[in-house]
Amino acid sequence: MSYADASQDVQPLVLPLLGTVVAIQANYYQVRLHVQKSQVLTPPVAFLLCTRRSRLKKIGQQVMVGDRVEIVEPDWAGGRGAIADVLPRQTELDRSPVANAQQILLVFAMSEPTLDPLQMSRFLVKAESTGLNVCLCLSKSDLLTSQQLNQWLTRLENWGYQPVFISVRNNIGIQEISRHLNQKITIIAGPSGVGKSSLINVLIPTANLRVSAVSGKLGRGRHTTRHVELFELPSGGLLADTPGFNQPDFNNTPEELVSYFPEARQRLANASCQFSDCIHRDEPNCAVRGDWERYEHYLDFLEEAIARQEHLHQQADPESNMKLKTKGKGHSQYEPKLESKKYRRLSRRAQQQELQQLYQDAEES
Ligand SMILES: Nc1nc2c(ncn2[C@@H]2O[C@H](COP(=O)(O)OP(=O)(O)OP(=O)(O)O)[C@@H](O)[C@H]2O)c(=O)[nH]1
Ligand SMILES: [Mg+2]
């Protein structure tokens, strides 16, 4: 299919046939065709099973679920076609192979498996770091009393979120979730067993996803969902069920971590730290440090981010993070420094000395 050349031709403009990749199996791409107002003909089928043109393979152009693609040589009777081009992606995530997603629906169960605030924070930070909108959904609300739910609501509002409570079992909050998903590409994420597939099944009765009982003593789910697929919502919009992961790992720098905590962002919007490179740990006049609940989580993740950065630096340049240590009689060898200078924490003693110096200076002046 091609664009009509307007200078030579007065035929009606034939637009390229466009669609969205909703599933990938081996070398086949299931493509949902777009119906455009300007299209001369409405495609006679909704889906085509497509291969990828060899030109795309040659230039190393990957095709992902969520990609908007141009299709050529449609074989309507056979339901086949070929992907000739991939339109520029609006968003792309590093871990989840989904293109053009607009938001993440993070699902956590109020119970079964037990809600672990630190784990929820970890998922929230990971979700925030994608730059996509984050919608927090708390499932299995049927397992808690309304008083307990209210406590969680207040707590999570203090974290900077407006959670949506749902129960697939009692059909609560499903319409509200539908409204959030309307006309968007959404990635659904969360630990295993929280009820993601169950939610998709009520939103999209034709999806028919496998749901598994939360297993064993640990009350953990079993990762029933193993591949990425986009499901079409009856009201429009696509939903990607990703395999649940229990411990999302970060790859943020210590400096950017703070921006993934809405309550810290709020603090920084109202005041600023004395030092522009403040990592909000023990620097004086820090606007972030304070008595907000998740500050402890921030400190935990910060230590991880620092450790990872140290590790990366060391890999990139083994000597930069090593100090030369002389071991008698002209023997010397490199030994790892504990932390690079940038993030080194003042020892209690050094802090004390610094304080004393301050007092002295003050007295002298
Ligand atoms: N009490 C209660 N249980 C629910 C609800 N929704 C789902 N469950 C149960 O939770 C268990 C796990 O549900 P799934 O939908 O498979 O969970 P999942 O998040 O898709 O799990 P993975 O695919 O492993 O990531 C099943 O036994 C469901 O019946 C709910 O609203 N209330
Ligand atoms: Mg599942």
Ligand SMILES: [Zn+2]
């Ligand atoms: Zn600070």
